Amino acid sequence: MSLDSAPNTAKSSVEFKSSTFSVPVLVIQSHDLSDITRKLEEKLQQAPDFFKNSPILLDVRTISEPSTKKLDLNALIKLLRDKKLFPIGLRGGNADQNNIAIKLGVSIQPTNPNHENEKNLSTEPAVTHKIDSEINSATDQTTRESSSHPEFIPATLINTPIRSGQRIYAPGDLIILSQVSAGAEIMAEGNIHVYNSLRGRALAGVLGNTQSRIFCFDLQAELISIAGNYKVNDDLDKSIQHKPVQIYLQDLALIIKEL
Amino acid sequence: MARIIVVTSGKGGVGKTTTSAAIAMGLAKKGHKTAVIDFDVGLRNLDLIMGCERRVIYDFINVINNEATLNQALIKDKRCDQLFILPASQTRDKEALTLEGVGRVLDNLSKDFKYIICDSPAGIEKGAHLAMYFADDAFVVTNPEVSSVRDSDRMLGILASKSRRAENNQEPIREYLLLSRYSPERVKLGEMLSVNDVQEILSLNLLGVVPESKSVLNASNAGIPVILDEKSDAGQAYADIVDRYLGEDRPHRFIEEEKKGLFNKLFRSK
Numbered sequence: 001m002s003l004d005s006a007p008n009t010a011k012s013s014v015e016f017k018s019s020t021f022s023v024p025v026l027v028i029q030s031h032d033l034s035d036i037t038r039k040l041e042e043k044l045q046q047a048p049d050f051f052k053n054s055p056i057l058l059d060v061r062t063i064s065e066p067s068t069k070k071l072d073l074n075a076l077i078k079l080l081r082d083k084k085l086f087p088i089g090l091r092g093g094n095a096d097q098n099n100i101a102i103k104l105g106v107s108i109q110p111t112n113p114n115h116e117n118e119k120n121l122s123t124e125p126a127v128t129h130k131i132d133s134e135i136n137s138a139t140d141q142t143t144r145e146s147s148s149h150p151e152f153i154p155a156t157l158i159n160t161p162i163r164s165g166q167r168i169y170a171p172g173d174l175i176i177l178s179q180v181s182a183g184a185e186i187m188a189e190g191n192i193h194v195y196n197s198l199r200g201r202a203l204a205g206v207l208g209n210t211q212s213r214i215f216c217f218d219l220q221a222e223l224i225s226i227a228g229n230y231k232v233n234d235d236l237d238k239s240i241q242h243k244p245v246q247i248y249l250q251d252l253a254l255i256i257k258e259l
Numbered sequence: 260m261a262r263i264i265v266v267t268s269g270k271g272g273v274g275k276t277t278t279s280a281a282i283a284m285g286l287a288k289k290g291h292k293t294a295v296i297d298f299d300v301g302l303r304n305l306d307l308i309m310g311c312e313r314r315v316i317y318d319f320i321n322v323i324n325n326e327a328t329l330n331q332a333l334i335k336d337k338r339c340d341q342l343f344i345l346p347a348s349q350t351r352d353k354e355a356l357t358l359e360g361v362g363r364v365l366d367n368l369s370k371d372f373k374y375i376i377c378d379s380p381a382g383i384e385k386g387a388h389l390a391m392y393f394a395d396d397a398f399v400v401t402n403p404e405v406s407s408v409r410d411s412d413r414m415l416g417i418l419a420s421k422s423r424r425a426e427n428n429q430e431p432i433r434e435y436l437l438l439s440r441y442s443p444e445r446v447k448l449g450e451m452l453s454v455n456d457v458q459e460i461l462s463l464n465l466l467g468v469v470p471e472s473k474s475v476l477n478a479s480n481a482g483i484p485v486i487l488d489e490k491s492d493a494g495q496a497y498a499d500i501v502d503r504y505l506g507e508d509r510p511h512r513f514i515e516e517e518k519k520g521l522f523n524k525l526f527r528s529k
Contacts, residue, residue: 160419160431161415161419161462162416163412163413163415163416163417163419164409164410164412164413164416165412165413165416165417166416166419166420178462179462181412181416181460182409182412182460183409183412183413184416197459199460
């Protein structure tokens with residue numbers, strides 16, 4: 001990758017790279033350790049494998065002010081480690097708690113004001129059922145911000161007929177409520193849905209997404225293709241013509257199944 | 260403001276000019292001031308069908324090039340004083356048509372006409388494009404056979420995407436299906452697509468079915484719009500179409516095979 005011509009300077013023994021991952025967040029809502037232990041054990045029981053050796057982010061933002069001071073962070077972190085959890089960060093602690101965390105090898109995570117929603121979600125049960133600790137297994141949103149997660153692309157919706165000679169390209173899914181005439185061409189990087197007669201050409205997963213599928217109410221297509229694997233009308237079995245079908249790729253073969 | 264109607268099809272020889280002449284005459288006879296424009300520059304026919312070919316002095320291209328005024332070029336029909344014809348130039352080609360020129364002529368006509376019929380040439384090139392570009396309504400003339408239906412479908416796509424209304428995000432052009440040269444006998448024999456077949460493929464509002472009829476050829480040769488032949492089936496079909504377009508309720512005719520009794524065989528001549 002390096003353009004450097006000197007052979008040895010080009011390679012470094014370490015390299016910093018940015019990467020993102022999801023971490024379960026444990027929202028602490030009480031200072032009562034025995035209660036936390038009980039609730040935690042209940043939760044761990046439900047999905048022991050999921051939480052085994054899992055990194056975890058501690059969130060103490062929702063504990064009310066007097067309780068925060070009473071919370072024994074030392075004991076809590078020890079408790080989690082005993083349960084084979086790896087607390088990797090603390091969010092929303094006071095100065096003393098931050099110091100304790102750092103001493104115990106737990107990093108301090110900045111609180112992000114954008115996460116009001118998440119906060120509200122977790123405080124709600126505390127009010128109604130007085131649940132003192134809750135494992136919030138929702139993906140930690142801070143990891144998403146500079147993330148490599150694919151951006152959400154809304155589906156393209158069309159409710160007018162696609163006439164002969166027209167071409168439609170959708171960067172995500174393509175949903176068509178009207179007919180697609182012979183001689184028309186519809187393409188999508190994702191799935192294609194035609195809730196009417198499909199008489200033209202339909203190409204799903206045009207950038208190579210082999211998971212994409214084609215769905216239609218009435219298959220009369222001139223050509224169907226998923227990620228470049230195609231069939232022309234002549235190759236289509238009589239038994240599925242004029243039928244509602246789904247089309248998908250299995251071991252590089254187009255499978256057409258009646259719905 | 261006038262309502263601009265394009266009579267179009269994509270394919271040639273399906274009856275666009277016959278339809279334009281008939282519809283224009285029908286609307287004019289109902290008392291609406293109507294102009295009919297021949298966009299088939301270089302292959303001018305409308306004047307022949309309308310029977311005014313010997314009265315052409317100036318044409319559409321002269322008006323576009325400001326070589327003549329609209330009033331000089333418009334030919335008043337001898338049978339109906341509400342009908343005016345703007346003939347195409349026979350010595351030029353479609354390149355002589357310009358978007359600004361056509362727009363200006365239509366704007367001027369819109370001021371004192373109720374309906375403007377644009378008789379589109381075949382194809383999807385410049386002449387056909389300019390004929391449909393300013394339209395409010397489209398009569399898509401289709402014959403009951405696959406290539407004509409396919410071409411009409413293509414034209415419908417162009418109407419939906421390349422018209423002024425589409426480009427300005429206005430209410431789309433109203434599209435009507437006009438099935439011409441229909442023969443119920445041949446449909447029954449499986450030689451022709453049925454009305455239902457065509458409607459299933461095009462999913463379009465059926466404005467009317469014009470039966471295959473000798474009267475159309477006779478009328479064309481005589482330079483009389485077929486709608487004036489009130490006894491003929493084609494003439495009646497066009498009269499129904501005009502009525503339906505104007506919002507009147509007319510049941511569809513000429514779709515079913517006519518029962519041929521002895522009386523019909525003896526006395527009915529078509």
